[in-house]
Amino acid sequence: MMPVVAIVGRPNVGKSTLFNRILGQRKAIVEDFPGVTRDRNYAEVTRYEKPFTLIDTGGFEPVTEERMLVQMREQSQLAIEEADIILFVADGKEGLTPSDVEVAQMLRRVDKPILYVVNKVDGDAQEVGATEFYALGVETIHTISAEHGRGVPDLIDDILALLPEAAPLRDNEGEVRLAVIGRPNVGKSTLVNRLLGFERMVANPTAGTTRDSVDTPFIYNKNNYLLIDTAGIRRKGKVSQRLEKFSVIQALKAMERAHIVLVVIDAEEGVTDQDMTVAGYAYEKGRAVILVVNKWDRLEKNNRTVSEYTETLRSTFKFLSFAPIIFISALTGQRVNKIMGEVEKVSAEFNKKISTSHLNQLLADAERGHQPPVYQGKRLKLFYITQTAVRPPTFIIFVNKAEGVHFSYQRYLGNKIREAFGFSGCPIRLQFKDRERNE
Known part of the structure; x- marks a missing residue:
């Protein structure tokens, strides 16, 4: 599993510029379908000797002047929960602010590597001014210019030195790894329980290779499967519940290990931007995908409902035109038994070799x-x-x-x-x- 590096800091301190500088490129659109790629908060950085997932916390929530400290605290707390290394970025031109001090005080209580970065230091004059950030009580300040690249190579060297080794992926021959992903409250937990409750032999659940999923091996039609359950995440605070976009991180980790991804969508709410984001990552990672529309029992239906909903999904997920769609109710069990049959078909297609x-x-x-x-x-x-x-x-x-x-x-x-x-x-x-x- 790739370790996670999170960039935190106030708006407009240059987090996104640093994100692109470390990544080594601006996120380019490689498909002409909407939703496949867009301005992202996540990227896999693979151009160094140690790969890692990079996260920019800047764009998760709209920020107003009144809410700035609250948003900083929430985003930083989420980064603390999810990241292996934290980059705290401040603005060297604006100087040390009360907001910087508050976040730094919180970070001092964290038992994780933290690199303090002062951005927009373009020359000797700003270098001298950046010394005020030592008032935060830290030993080392990285002065950089993310825009021009000044000081960034040294920062990257320190990141790589601190990165833990990536956890190896389990690779049981013949095992199909199945990830259930989707936004909070779309019914993943209920679906997982239904899937594991049907007529199949369930092995002992074991802790996953990451701290935020539970892996359950099971057998279906004499074939071995591993269910990667992002629904089993133990949230560490109300912050995570309020800022659900950080569940994308958990989905990314699950998709990294999966072969087939069940993207669960709430039939009542319809497709959201986050559904598009998660599905786009599944496509980019080359995973097989099945779209599972849950809570189908809650919709009032006529003889055109299925076809109209399907048309909407196909129009929205143009880049997933190949993905089967299954309408279910995890709560009542309606059509849940069709999922594993579809998984078997998709798995065979995923492994098919043409002469x-x-x-x-x-x-x-x-x-x-x-x-x-x-x-x-x-x-x-x-x-x-x-x-x-x-x-x-x-x-x-x-x-x-x-x-x-x-x-x-x-x-x-x-x-x-x-x-x-x-x-x-x-x-x-x-x-x-x-x-x-x-x-």
Whole structure:
């Protein structure tokens, strides 16, 4: 499991700039579907010798002048609960403020590594002014300019030195890991209890590999499964209940270990921004996804309700067009028994391998049906396709100019692969590589 580094501090001290600087890039939109990527508060940083999850607490809640101290206290408390390392960022140009002092006093009671960072220190004059932050009673102050990169390499070195080793993922051969994720109060706990209460043998529950989930091995149709239950999280205070967006952190950790993700949605409330965020991460991580609409028994229905709700979900989750949708009531048990059957189907699709000969026949047919685009005055030529991985199904297509394959044509080929071979519930990955044509 990746350790977590959280950035805390007042608004406008440069937390997001530091977030992007450590990440090494601005979060780029890599799909043209809404909801897949957006301005994020989370990112996996993998460009250093130790990977970690980076969190920017700045955008979780709207902040007003009257509420500033309260919001800082809440966000910092959440970071304290979830993070392995905390970066406390202050504004070197504005100087030490009462808000900084209050948070620093709280952090002194925490038994976790804390790095105190003074941002917007662009030169010697600001360097001298930053010495006032030693009044916080700390031994070391990191003076940086997140915008220009000044001092950031040294800060990253100290972060890496403090990072705990990532916990290894359990890798029982043949075991399918199933994560139940969703916002608080959508019915995850009830669903988990229903799933484990059906006719299957349940092994002894054991503590998960992270501090905030419970893993339960069980057997269904003679196959081994591991249920990763984010509903079993023990919240450490009312703060966590008020700021539910931090449940995204827990979902991220669960998805890191899962093969298949059940995204639970409240039928009454409909799809929220947080549902989109969590589902977007599942897609980006290459996890198989099943959309589970819970509390279906509470809706007044007619003969068009299912089709209209399905159409709404498909329109909202365009990037999850491959995901099966199941309407259930975890409370009454309605259609819950269909979930594991769907999990079995999706698991088989997730592990499916297509022969190279069948793939290349498909590629030839697709090219005849819709020619590749013209790039730099020449029409692209697709030479060869092969499947290189499962979970998620991944394909490499060799082409004369890989950079010229427009996203729309990539989607066309992806759709052709789905039409021919299915892959229900699974994202598929297409990679294009250059190959010079032999004359």
